[in-house]
Amino acid sequence: MSAPHATPNAIRFADRLSQVETSAIRELFKLLGQPGIISLAGGFPDAALFDVEGIRAASERALSTDPAAALQYGATEGYQPLREQLAALMAGKGVQGLAPEQLIVTTGSQQALDLIGKTLISPGDKVIVEGPTFLATIQCFRLYGAQLITAPIDADGVDVQRLEALIAEHRPKFVYLVPSFGNPSGALLSLERRRRVLELALRTQTPIVEDDPYGDLYFGAAPPPSLLALSAEVAGSRDWLLHCGSLSKVLSPGLRIGWLVAPPELLAKAVMCKQFSDAHTSTFAQATAAQYLQGGRLAAALARVRVVYAERAQALGAALRSELGAAIDFVQPQGGLFIWARLTGAGGACADGQALAQRAVQQGVAFVPGRPFYACDPDLATLRLSFATVDAERIREGVARLARALKAGWEA
Numbered sequence: 001m002s003a004p005h006a007t008p009n010a011i012r013f014a015d016r017l018s019q020v021e022t023s024a025i026r027e028l029f030k031l032l033g034q035p036g037i038i039s040l041a042g043g044f045p046d047a048a049l050f051d052v053e054g055i056r057a058a059s060e061r062a063l064s065t066d067p068a069a070a071l072q073y074g075a076t077e078g079y080q081p082l083r084e085q086l087a088a089l090m091a092g093k094g095v096q097g098l099a100p101e102q103l104i105v106t107t108g109s110q111q112a113l114d115l116i117g118k119t120l121i122s123p124g125d126k127v128i129v130e131g132p133t134f135l136a137t138i139q140c141f142r143l144y145g146a147q148l149i150t151a152p153i154d155a156d157g158v159d160v161q162r163l164e165a166l167i168a169e170h171r172p173k174f175v176y177l178v179p180s181f182g183n184p185s186g187a188l189l190s191l192e193r194r195r196r197v198l199e200l201a202l203r204t205q206t207p208i209v210e211d212d213p214y215g216d217l218y219f220g221a222a223p224p225p226s227l228l229a230l231s232a233e234v235a236g237s238r239d240w241l242l243h244c245g246s247l248s249k250v251l252s253p254g255l256r257i258g259w260l261v262a263p264p265e266l267l268a269k270a271v272m273c274k275q276f277s278d279a280h281t282s283t284f285a286q287a288t289a290a291q292y293l294q295g296g297r298l299a300a301a302l303a304r305v306r307v308v309y310a311e312r313a314q315a316l317g318a319a320l321r322s323e324l325g326a327a328i329d330f331v332q333p334q335g336g337l338f339i340w341a342r343l344t345g346a347g348g349a350c351a352d353g354q355a356l357a358q359r360a361v362q363q364g365v366a367f368v369p370g371r372p373f374y375a376c377d378p379d380l381a382t383l384r385l386s387f388a389t390v391d392a393e394r395i396r397e398g399v400a401r402l403a404r405a406l407k408a409g410w411e412a
């Protein structure tokens with residue numbers, strides 16, 4: 001007898017999969033294999049900037065000093081020496097009094113987001129995210145049945161007044177923010193707004209998830225302290241904060257090292273869920289990361305990376321201004337990997353990101369249209385342009401091609 005809804009020989013998937021779709025970015029990436037294309041579409045850091053020597057030496061030390069730990073099963077919470085190094089890293093960024101036991105190591109910060117979804121979201125629960133926000137977060141929270149509500153952002157990050165009104169209206173389970181150089185927005189939440197977010201969390205008793213993979217990729221001055229660091233100023237606010245960190249953008253995404261700081265009862269539940277998911281993050285990767293951080297090379301490696309990304313961000317911004325002029329509007333980012341731009345339609349030019357993306361590929365340049373980064377009410381005129389993996393000269397050529405695509409669209 002066949003089960004309800006089963007078609008012969010068809011696999012019956014879980015209902016939750018109907019909440020998500022294959023990402024539009026993935027479809028676009030299929031086109032990127034074309035020879036000669038300049039890709040401003042990626043979200044990866046530049047592999048040429050990885051500290052390969054430092055990581056090789058750290059992995060050798062991991063094997064020579066503690067081979068059993070590096071190759072054996074380990075604690076779900078994480079490899080203790082790495083937890084200590086990560087707590088020290090956070091202390092260096094102004095997070096006072098964080099014991100290693102107050103964080104767990106996750107398999108990338110993506111797993112931290114998944115564990116947050118698993119521990120907090122029941123189907124139908126409301127969650128507030130920024131519009132736009134990180135695509136994988138949208139998909140991950142939807143998989144757990146979240147009803148996503150978007151809070152608007154500007155160059156100073158989330159509009160806190162609107163956020164307050166949305167919290168009052170929807171009583172969300174939690175709010176998800178990327179305060180520093182978000183993907184895709186590149187926006188930086190101002191110090192004043194950070195304080196207001198903490199006060200809001202405390203006053204309305206709403207958990208805030210702070211996702212911070214890009215905070216160290218600043219070009220000039222360092223960004224304001226993280227919400228976690230600032231929580232020391234607003235007594236009681238730490239109880240409402242979850243913080244996701246990652247070594248992906250500052251060291252290597254392939255190591256898959258992230259971490260989650262959260263109130264103890266939530267952390268205990270996250271550990272339980274992680275146990276059933278991957279048991280623990282690769283002990284070899286954790287031991288390597290611990291050795292690397294202990295070796296003290298991160299600061300110098302980061303300084304090199306910042307200079308390169310700053311130069312590329314500058315080149316992309318300048319080229320967009322000179323080639324596209326009034327047809328495009330954006331705020332020059334102060335860090336991160338992306339320029340988030342909006343087609344203005346000035347002079348009757350194309351103002352549809354998706355249509356322009358297709359024409360752009362024909363001209364030999366790729367970017368991601370903004371639509372998939374919105375959980376709802378997309379602004380179809382937006383685009384995400386990554387400067388991370390393309391050198392300044394190719395960036396200029398890419399933008400010249402983009403200008404041709406815009407012109408072609410205009411005349412069509």
Ligand code: PMP
Nearest residue numbers: 108109110134183246248253258
């Ligand atoms: N959060 C944001 C905002 C991201 O852009 C990314 C990666 N692109 C992640 C989390 C996940 O990073 P990872 O799992 O590599 O730490």
